[in-house]
Amino acid sequence: MTKRFSKSLLMLLVASTVSATAQDKRRDDLKKPLVLASQGSFFVGGESKALPAAPPTAGRGGGRGGFGAGNITINQMYVQYQKPVDSDQHVPVVMVHGCCLSSKTWETTPDGRMGWNEYFVRKGHAVYLADQSSRARSGFDGSLFNAVRDGEVPPNQLPNVLMATHEAAWTIFRFGPEYKKPFPDGQFPVEAVDELYKQMIPDLNSTLPNPNPTWKNMAAIAAQLKGAILMGHSESGFFPEQAALIDASGIRGMISIEMPCATMNAQQISTLAKTPTLIMFGDHLGDTQGGGLSWQASYEGCEKFVQQVKDAGGDATMMHLPKLGLRGNSHMLMQDKNNLEIADLILGWISDHVEAKKNVRKR
Amino acid sequence: MTKRFSKSLLMLLVASTVSATAQDKRRDDLKKPLVLASQGSFFVGGESKALPAAPPTAGRGGGRGGFGAGNITINQMYVQYQKPVDSDQHVPVVMVHGCCLSSKTWETTPDGRMGWNEYFVRKGHAVYLADQSSRARSGFDGSLFNAVRDGEVPPNQLPNVLMATHEAAWTIFRFGPEYKKPFPDGQFPVEAVDELYKQMIPDLNSTLPNPNPTWKNMAAIAAQLKGAILMGHSESGFFPEQAALIDASGIRGMISIEMPCATMNAQQISTLAKTPTLIMFGDHLGDTQGGGLSWQASYEGCEKFVQQVKDAGGDATMMHLPKLGLRGNSHMLMQDKNNLEIADLILGWISDHVEAKKNVRKR
Numbered sequence: 108m109t110k111r112f113s114k115s116l117l118m119l120l121v122a123s124t125v126s127a128t129a130q131d132k133r134r135d136d137l138k139k140p141l142v143l144a145s146q147g148s149f150f151v152g153g154e155s156k157a158l159p160a161a162p163p164t165a166g167r168g169g170g171r172g173g174f175g176a177g178n179i180t181i182n183q184m185y186v187q188y189q190k191p192v193d194s195d196q197h198v199p200v201v202m203v204h205g206c207c208l209s210s211k212t213w214e215t216t217p218d219g220r221m222g223w224n225e226y227f228v229r230k231g232h233a234v235y236l237a238d239q240s241s242r243a244r245s246g247f248d249g250s251l252f253n254a255v256r257d258g259e260v261p262p263n264q265l266p267n268v269l270m271a272t273h274e275a276a277w278t279i280f281r282f283g284p285e286y287k288k289p290f291p292d293g294q295f296p297v298e299a300v301d302e303l304y305k306q307m308i309p310d311l312n313s314t315l316p317n318p319n320p321t322w323k324n325m326a327a328i329a330a331q332l333k334g335a336i337l338m339g340h341s342e343s344g345f346f347p348e349q350a351a352l353i354d355a356s357g358i359r360g361m362i363s364i365e366m367p368c369a370t371m372n373a374q375q376i377s378t379l380a381k382t383p384t385l386i387m388f389g390d391h392l393g394d395t396q397g398g399g400l401s402w403q404a405s406y407e408g409c410e411k412f413v414q415q416v417k418d419a420g421g422d423a424t425m426m427h428l429p430k431l432g433l434r435g436n437s438h439m440l441m442q443d444k445n446n447l448e449i450a451d452l453i454l455g456w457i458s459d460h461v462e463a464k465k466n467v468r469k470r
Numbered sequence: 471m472t473k474r475f476s477k478s479l480l481m482l483l484v485a486s487t488v489s490a491t492a493q494d495k496r497r498d499d500l501k502k503p504l505v506l507a508s509q510g511s512f513f514v515g516g517e518s519k520a521l522p523a524a525p526p527t528a529g530r531g532g533g534r535g536g537f538g539a540g541n542i543t544i545n546q547m548y549v550q551y552q553k554p555v556d557s558d559q560h561v562p563v564v565m566v567h568g569c570c571l572s573s574k575t576w577e578t579t580p581d582g583r584m585g586w587n588e589y590f591v592r593k594g595h596a597v598y599l600a601d602q603s604s605r606a607r608s609g610f611d612g613s614l615f616n617a618v619r620d621g622e623v624p625p626n627q628l629p630n631v632l633m634a635t636h637e638a639a640w641t642i643f644r645f646g647p648e649y650k651k652p653f654p655d656g657q658f659p660v661e662a663v664d665e666l667y668k669q670m671i672p673d674l675n676s677t678l679p680n681p682n683p684t685w686k687n688m689a690a691i692a693a694q695l696k697g698a699i700l701m702g703h704s705e706s707g708f709f710p711e712q713a714a715l716i717d718a719s720g721i722r723g724m725i726s727i728e729m730p731c732a733t734m735n736a737q738q739i740s741t742l743a744k745t746p747t748l749i750m751f752g753d754h755l756g757d758t759q760g761g762g763l764s765w766q767a768s769y770e771g772c773e774k775f776v777q778q779v780k781d782a783g784g785d786a787t788m789m790h791l792p793k794l795g796l797r798g799n800s801h802m803l804m805q806d807k808n809n810l811e812i813a814d815l816i817l818g819w820i821s822d823h824v825e826a827k828k829n830v831r832k833r
Contacts, residue, residue: 140555141506146588147578150668158635177635183668185574192503209607211548215510225509244572244606246671249631252615256628265619268612272521272540305513305546308609 133447137221141229146189151331152240152324153183158250161257182315184324185244189224190233198359198461199233199332203325205341205366207271207310209243210236212340216442217302223441226450232457235328235335239312239343240321247311269310273300276307278395280438281402290391292435294443303439312342318349325350329357336360336461341438345369348379358382360461362453365389365438367405368412373419380421383460385453386413387426389436389443402438422460426452496810500584504592509552514694515603515687516546521613524620545678547687548607552587553596561722561824562596562695566688568704568729570634570673572606573599575703579805580665586804589813595820598691598698602675602706603684610674632673636663639670641758643801644765653754655798657806666802675705681712688713692720699723699824704801708732711742721745723824725816728752728801730768731775736782743784746823748816749776750789752799752806765801785823789815 160176186201187210202224204212213224213236227234241247254260271279274286282297283289289297312319325346329335336359337347344366351358352375361384368386371379386409393403409425416423428436431452436443443449523539549564550573565587567575576587576599590597604610617623634642637649645660646652652660675682688709692698699722700710707729714721715738724747731749734742749772756766772788779786791799791812799806806812 141509143504143506146504147582147585148574149578149582150665153668155636155667158633174633174635174638177637178667179633179635180664180667180670185572185668187577209548211511211607214550215512219510219512222510238607244574244601244671246668249633249672252628252631253633255618255625256630258625262618262621262625265615267619268615270521270537270542270612270616272537272542273518274540275537301543302513304518304541304543305516305548305609307543308607309612 137226137229141225142192143228144190144192144194146187148185148187150183150185150245151237151328152320153180155179156181156248156250161253162259179248179250181246181248182240182320182324183245184240184321184328185238185246186235186328188233188235189228191228191231193231194233197231197233198457199235199335200227200362200457201235201237201325201328201332201335201337203237203239203321203337203339203343203346204242205339205343206312207269207276207307208341209306209308210238211306212439213441216296216299216446217306218296218299220444221447223446223450226447227454230450230454233332235332237321237325237328240319240324241311241315243308248314251314266311266313269313271307271310273304276304279400281389281391281395282437284395290394290435292390293437294390294433294435294445295437295439296442296444303442310342318353319346322346322349323353326354326357329359330354332357334359336362336457338362338364339366340364340441341366348384351379351382355382360385360457362387362456363409364440365402365405366409368409370408371412371415376415376419376421380416380419380423382421384413384416384421384423385426385456385460386424387440387449387453388428389438389440390429390434391437424456424460426456500589500592504588505555506591507553507555507557509550511548511550513546513548513608514600514691515683516543518542519544519611519613524616525622542611542613544609544611545603545683545687546608547603547684547691548601548609549598549691551596551598552591554591554594556594557596560594560596561820562598562698563590563725563820564598564600564688564691564695564698564700566600566602566684566700566702566706566709567605568702568706569675570632570670570705572669572671573601574669575802576804579659579662579809580669581659581662583807584810586809586813589810590817593813593817596695598695600684600688600691603682603687604674604678606671611677614677629674629676632676634670634673636667639667642763644752644754644758645800647758653757653798655753656800657753657796657798657808658800658802659805659807666805673705681716682709685709685712686716689717689720692722693717695720697722699725699820701725701727702729703727703804704729711747714742714745718745723748723820725750725819726772727803728765728768729772731772733771734775734778739778739782739784743779743782743786745784747776747779747784747786748789748819748823749787750803750812750816751791752801752803753792753797754800787819787823789819 214222238245339346347361413423577585601608702709710724776786
């Protein structure tokens with residue numbers, strides 16, 4: 108008995124050592140120096156807008172916001188990129204964040220682990236992080252705020268400054284059924300949720316014209332790169348599709364994570380069916396309430412969309428993570444504890460559905 | 471004659487080939503893959519603020535900015551970093567941008583050359599780019615805008631959304647004596663000025679409490695890194711000094727580029743004199759008008775400050791670039807055509823005034 112027990116224990120130890128070794132290897136691989144062929148940042152889009160001088164009643168020396176009349180640039184989109192060596196072996200990926208967030212979404216996770224931006228680079232993809240037009244380093248058109256301040260426009264015309272509260276985020280992002288109560292199997296690192304709250308910044312999409320210039324800018328960067336995969340999340344989840352409806356020429360693949368799928372007519376479906384599409388949802392879709400959003404309804408709407416694209420001869424894939432054996436993933440799945448496992452699913456889809464279809468175009 | 475001419479021509483060719491080779495080598499060095507020990511992003515500072523529900527008259531279902539009552543995080547500072555291998559050989563550098571700009575300031579220049587962020591990393595320094603609190607990826611407190619929108623606060627209480635116009639920037643940044651007219655010897659790549667205009671984003675420092683939380687956050691990151699050089703520019707030019715007055719324990723050096731130097735009392739000067747200080751100004755200080763700023767007066771005020779620090783036994787250096795033989799530099803000297811030459815001056819100062827003084831602390 109003692110001997111058998113010892114043998115079993117030994118085998119268990121061997122097995123766990125092997126597993127630990129595999130995990131250690133992966134962890135060690137990610138600790139190796141990161142080698143970049145190049146990196147940098149630039150803008151896509153943007154146009155000039157003329158601002159009049161402030162009215163004399165503003166009592167600020169005629170300056171508009173402190174400066175005189177003149178032009179500002181609006182609707183531009185800031186993009187930060189890194190290219191690994193031999194990046195021409197893989198299709199570039201453009202990542203666009205969701206509501207009340209910035210490109211920080213894709214970087215170091217709230218609990219300090221590697222984000223998708225670096226992981227995709229380490230897997231051979233050039234990665235482009237875009238701050239949505241009107242957010243973060245892309246700036247926004249603040250002229251209406253000043254016009255109200257100067258008494259030219261009534262205050263009820265002020266754009267809504269959308270700020271997600273901690274309380275709203277907890278349930279909308281599906282960390283748990285109610286504020287501060289996590290799901291027992293939840294993958295989000297709730298012990299570091301305060302670091303996520305710091306990422307949550309005012310959303311000024313209410314200041315944008317219609318259609319949203321980010322759509323055009325996303326189509327433009329794909330064309331500029333002569334081929335790229337567009338990835339959106341939540342508020343921007345369906346932006347790859349909106350971009351493809353404007354100009355699909357540079358879009359090699361569309362990855363849409365956790366959002367409602369817009370209702371499309373037959374012609375739009377036909378256009379979208381020309382580009383491989385991946386849609387992804389996490390777990391607990393029906394288990395939280397908040398913000399008037401129903402993730403379960405969004406998921407079901409996107410299942411219909413996937414079927415429509417397939418019926419039109421397109422290549423559309425729905426990855427519902429619990430169906431693939433991954434439980435407990437939140438809305439912020441790129442920051443969840445198993446975020447690199449999910450990234451591997453996406454990398455596999457890119458390999459099978461985008462890169463296997465034709466030779467990767469040289470850039 | 472023909473023979474002598476040929477010989478001269480040959481010598482000229484040899485000389486220019488040597489020079490070209492040296493330039494080629496530098497250019498080739500910068501094209502080598504960039505090897506990073508690590509990179510990532512995080513936040514410094516930040517606190518919770520409770521938002522009440524919107525009044526019923528707002529007619530938006532009781533939500534404040536679309537969500538219910540709850541807490542948001544404000545005054546945090548977003549920081550993005552890269553560490554080269556062997557970064558413990560040099561002191562980390564924290565770079566903070568100026569008015570109406572973001573950390574884009576330090577990245578790829580408007581005409582597509584390497585920015586100081588990557589150059590300093592290639593020279594062995596860990597580099598930390600911070601978006602000022604209330605700017606870009608750091609977010610801002612938008613609650614007063616919504617309170618005005620909801621009729622709770624009069625419109626003349628709206629914070630000023632400071633937007634620099636193209637016209638104002640041209641002269642304030644000293645690209646030339648008047649809009650679209652460059653200085654003949656100007657170093658700013660004016661052919662790409664539209665790309666600079668895209669970097670210019672609304673400045674919401676008017677929403678901040680007093681003292682500016684960026685000062686505290688800059689002191690905090692230096693302490694957290696157990697030693698760092700703080701670099702500020704323009705609006706943030708004197709922030710390293712303001713940070714040192716709060717907590718100088720982590721600040722190994724202060725680099726202040728192109729700003730007015732605040733008037734300090736004897737005790738403040740005595741505190742600041744404990745940390746090596748570099749102040750830098752470009753060219754054409756008295757040759758433009760605009761925005762109520764006098765660069766010449768700023769320069770003269772900073773010369774006085776340098777003398778005060780020296781009189782208190784401190785190590786303060788004024789680099790006025792024209793006096794060092796560098797002509798035509800603009801206010802955006804980190805983006806000027808000779809930006810890496812200027813970076814070398816700063817790296818030399820760090821080596822002589824910060825790193826030579828004591829062993830670099832291991833991180």
